[in-house]
Amino acid sequence: MKSGSKLEKLLTAGEFVVCGEMSPPQSADGEQIRKKSEYFRGFVDAVNLTDNQSAVVRMSSVTSAILALQNGLEPIIQMTCRDRNRLAMQSDLLGASAFGIKNVLCLSGDHQSMGNHPHAKSVYDIDSIHLIDMVRNMRDEKKFECGEEMKVEPRMFIGCAANPYASPFEFRVVRLQKKIEAGADFVQTQAVFDTKVFEEFMKLVRQRGLHEKAHIIAGILPVRSTKALLFMKENVSGMSIPDELINRMGGAEDPKEEGVKIAVELIQQMRGIAGVAGVHLMPVMWESIIPTVVERAGLLPRPQPAAPEEEQPGEVIPTVD
Amino acid sequence: MIVAHRKNIQDLKAILAPHKKILVLGCGGCVTVCLAGGEREVGMISSALRIAYRVDGDEHEIHETTIERQCENQFIEEILPKVQEVDAVLSLACGAGVQSIAERYPNKPVYPGVDTKFIGILQEQGIWTEKCAACGQCIVGFYGAVCPLTRCSKAQVDGPCGGARNGKCEVSPEIDCGWQLIYDRLKAIGQLDRLLDPAPLTDWSKSHEGGCRKVVREDQRVKTPTSG
Numbered sequence: 103m104k105s106g107s108k109l110e111k112l113l114t115a116g117e118f119v120v121c122g123e124m125s126p127p128q129s130a131d132g133e134q135i136r137k138k139s140e141y142f143r144g145f146v147d148a149v150n151l152t153d154n155q156s157a158v159v160r161m162s163s164v165t166s167a168i169l170a171l172q173n174g175l176e177p178i179i180q181m182t183c184r185d186r187n188r189l190a191m192q193s194d195l196l197g198a199s200a201f202g203i204k205n206v207l208c209l210s211g212d213h214q215s216m217g218n219h220p221h222a223k224s225v226y227d228i229d230s231i232h233l234i235d236m237v238r239n240m241r242d243e244k245k246f247e248c249g250e251e252m253k254v255e256p257r258m259f260i261g262c263a264a265n266p267y268a269s270p271f272e273f274r275v276v277r278l279q280k281k282i283e284a285g286a287d288f289v290q291t292q293a294v295f296d297t298k299v300f301e302e303f304m305k306l307v308r309q310r311g312l313h314e315k316a317h318i319i320a321g322i323l324p325v326r327s328t329k330a331l332l333f334m335k336e337n338v339s340g341m342s343i344p345d346e347l348i349n350r351m352g353g354a355e356d357p358k359e360e361g362v363k364i365a366v367e368l369i370q371q372m373r374g375i376a377g378v379a380g381v382h383l384m385p386v387m388w389e390s391i392i393p394t395v396v397e398r399a400g401l402l403p404r405p406q407p408a409a410p411e412e413e414q415p416g417e418v419i420p421t422v423d
Numbered sequence: 424m425i426v427a428h429r430k431n432i433q434d435l436k437a438i439l440a441p442h443k444k445i446l447v448l449g450c451g452g453c454v455t456v457c458l459a460g461g462e463r464e465v466g467m468i469s470s471a472l473r474i475a476y477r478v479d480g481d482e483h484e485i486h487e488t489t490i491e492r493q494c495e496n497q498f499i500e501e502i503l504p505k506v507q508e509v510d511a512v513l514s515l516a517c518g519a520g521v522q523s524i525a526e527r528y529p530n531k532p533v534y535p536g537v538d539t540k541f542i543g544i545l546q547e548q549g550i551w552t553e554k555c556a557a558c559g560q561c562i563v564g565f566y567g568a569v570c571p572l573t574r575c576s577k578a579q580v581d582g583p584c585g586g587a588r589n590g591k592c593e594v595s596p597e598i599d600c601g602w603q604l605i606y607d608r609l610k611a612i613g614q615l616d617r618l619l620d621p622a623p624l625t626d627w628s629k630s631h632e633g634g635c636r637k638v639v640r641e642d643q644r645v646k647t648p649t650s651g
Contacts, residue, residue, distance in 0.1 A: 183577070188624075210584035213576055213594050229581040232624050247624070265585030270606045276618050277582045284621065292585060339586035339593035 104241065104287060105259035107204030108176045109148040111407035113288060113317040118373060119380030120401050121178065121290065121319060122146035122392055125155060126166035135166055139173035141389045145396045147404055150207060150290070150382070153180040157217025164198045177203055178261060182211025187227035188236065188247050195237060199256030207261035207290060208233040212339070231284045234262055238285030262286035264318075266303035267296065268340035275306040282316045289316050290382045293323035295331075296342040297371055304375050313377030320372040324365040324385045324395055326358045327351070362395055369399040424453040424544070425517045426551040427460060427537040429468065435513065436475045438534055442511035443482070447472070447536065448502070448524065449489030450516035457551055459537045460515025462489040468515065468536060484509075493520030499527045506531055559629030559636065565617060567608030572625070574601030581622040 103110060112119050122142045127134040142149050149170055153163040160166075167177035179198055181191060195206065210230045214222045228236070236247050237260050244255045262281040266274055278289065294300045300320070307313055325331055328351040335343040347364065354360035365383075372378045381399075385391050396402055439445055447469045455461025469485045476483045488505055490498045493516035506512060506524075511532040514521040518539040525533040541553035556573040562580070563570045572578045576594045583602030586593030590603040609615050627633065 210577055210579065210586075212586065215576075215594050224577070226578045227627065228624055229579045229622070230584075231581040231621070235621075263585060268583065268585045269587045269590050269600065270583070270603050273583060273602070273606055273618065280582060280619065280621065339588055 105204045105257045107148075107259040108407055109178065109205050110259040110287065112147050112405060113379055115405075115408065117147075117380075117405045118401070119148070119317075119319065120146045120396055120404065121148045121150060121380065121382040122389070123150040123152065123382065123384040124166070124170065124389060125152055125387060126161035126163065128158070128160050130161070132161075132169050135161075135169040136173050138389050139170060139175055141392045143174050144404060145393045145402070146383065147380075148176040148178050148205060150178045150180055150384075153182045153209070153211070154185060154217070155180075155212070157184065157212045157214045157219065159218060164194050164201075164203070167198065167203050168201045171202060176205070178205035178207050179203055180207045180209055181233065182209045183226055183228055183230055183233060184211030184214060184224050187225050191228075191233060191236070192240065192246055195240060195256045195258065196252075199258065204257060205259045205261065206237060207263065208237065208286070209263055216339075230262065231280055234260055234281055234284040234286050242285075259287050260285055261288045261290055262316075263292070264289050264303075265292040265340045266294075266300055267292055267342040274303065275310060275312070278307065279310055279312055282312055286316050288379075289318045291319070291321045292340055293321040293384060294368060294372065295323075295347055296344050297368070299342060301375060304377055308377050313379075317379035318377055319380040319382045320375075320378050321382045321384060322365055322368050322372070322395075324361050324383065324388060324391050325351070326361045326388055326391075328357065358391075362391065362398065365395050366399045369395070369401070424456050424542070425519075426457045426540045426543045426553075427454050427517050428540055429459050429464060429515070429537050430535070432468070432471045432475055435468070435534075435536060436472060439472070439483075439511060439513060440481075442509075442532065444484045444486070444509040444511075445472070446486045446488065446502075446505055446509040446512045448493070448512050448514050448516070449487075450493040450514070450520050451489060451491045452494065452516070452520075454516055454520075454537060455489075457545070460517075464515055465489050468513070494523050496523075496527060499524060557630070558625070558627075559631075559633075560626065565620075565622070566605045567612055567614060567617075569601065569605045569608050571601055571605060574599070574604055576601070578625075580625055582618070 124138055151163045151166040154160055163179045167179045170177045208230050214224050237258050239245050241255050241258055244252050264278045328348060331343055331348050331351055334341050351357055351360055369381050372381055383392055447465050449462050449465035450460050465487045469487045473485050488502060490502055492498050506528050512524055513534050513536045514524050515536040521533055521535045542555040543551050543553040546552040553573055558572050571580045576592050577584055587600035590600050592598035592600050609617055
């Protein structure tokens with residue numbers, strides 16, 4: 103085991119995993135995390151805590167993850183290259199590990215111009231691929247980026263993102279390969295709505311054997327209105343939303359119910375694609391729908407990782423004086 | 424060239440208000456080429472300031488002159504008598520020129536008349552675009568001669584982020600995705616295989632991050648008897 107995280111154990115055992123995603127509060131209200139934890143505990147195997155998603159200030163990913171851990175969840179911290187240089191990243195990883203956090207998702211991060219502090223200076227000291235390599239080096243070689251050694255390494259299961267929908271399309275699989283070669287153990291994809299493009303992407307992934315080197319988890323984003331779909335189509339970078347889906351939501355009597363149906367159908371489709379190791383549910387600000395979606399997708403109860411083999415008590419040899 | 428853009432006249436009028444005699448100083452270098460601070464702009468800004476002050480009934484004496492380059496002492500020396508005559512200088516040079524004037528005339532207030540934008544090119548008539556971030560160690564040779572540090576809004580050297588859409592940057596549809604440009608160039612010159620090479624971490628110590636920089640060329644220095 104690289105990290106010994108629950109997520110790593112389940113993926114290694116070949117379970118079809120379910121991840122969730124929680125937005126930390128836009129305030130110092132830790133109670134919100136405790137409340138939201140109810141929607142995830144027992145329904146997903148691990149939960150991403152976003153890192154100032156969309157460049158909007160929220161409670162930090164690492165501290166939110168500590169709260170999530172205390173509330174019985176398996177956290178995945180997200181870490182973007184936008185807000186931290188290599189010093190801050192490494193120190194946060196050490197601290198997260200000291201608190202028992204074992205999963206990290208390495209990201210570029212949305213540009214600060216998209217959020218609520220557009221006049222901020224971004225960092226981008228290193229790229230997400232460098233970040234993956236740095237975390238792997240800390241874990242496997244016990245080395246900081248500068249080459250100096252550390253005594254106790256952060257044992258992290260390393261994740262990366264992949265977006266099959268962003269341009270240039272031809273480069274996307276190459277980029278994923280680079281991330282996996284840098285040390286990514288698992289991959290969470292951009293939300294899938296356009297299954298045709300996704301299947302094409304997975305075909306290229308399989309051709310390169312990438313699904314055998316890292317666990318690929320498909321992003322699912324349950325939506326509750328046509329407005330949400332239209333907003334994402336227009337405003338969220340790197341998203342592809344087919345018009346049929348927008349029309350289907352538009353014609354639905356109960357859009358929330360239709361949103362759940364679509365999410366469940368997408369999950370079933372993902373289960374049928376070779377090389378997809380699980381799904382990642384990211385119901386932006388609609389975390390309460392998680393139990394319903396997971397249940398209706400037939401993914402309950404969630405498996406538990408096999409207990410570590412107990413040491414067999416050896417035969418008692420009587421001591422001879 | 425260094426591309427600059429003129430400041431708002433009302434802002435200039437306000438910042439220069441305490442000074443009665445003002446020298447508007449143009450530069451014959453980059454700012455002349457990018458139409459921000461050459462002889463023509465010195466004339467335009469001086470006239471605009473005169474009118475603006477006159478409207479308020481304020482008496483200000485505005486002098487005009489333009490030198491070949493404000494970033495070299497040799498040319499700055501020429502205007503010594505003119506600078507001595509005035510209370511303040513409004514330099515229409517880039518940020519380097521403004522500071523160079525201030526260093527030469529330590530007791531004279533000097534103000535910038537333009538905003539220095541970037542190192543770039545004249546893309547088409549009336550449009551200038553940024554091309555270089557002056558990182559201190561040019562890496563464009565690995566990227567089909569497209570600079571990832573400048574052209575990618577996230578300065579990514581190891582591939583595009585997930586935000587590009589139809590070849591445009593997530594920051595604005597007006598901005599080309601730098602990595603789309605790199606991809607297209609490498610394809611055109613038959614070097615797409617470069618994309619799989621892992622890029623080294625950027626050494627920011629060579630850039631401004633390493634502190635204010637200096638280039639020293641011993642072979643070009645004038646040896647004085649004391650310096651050996």
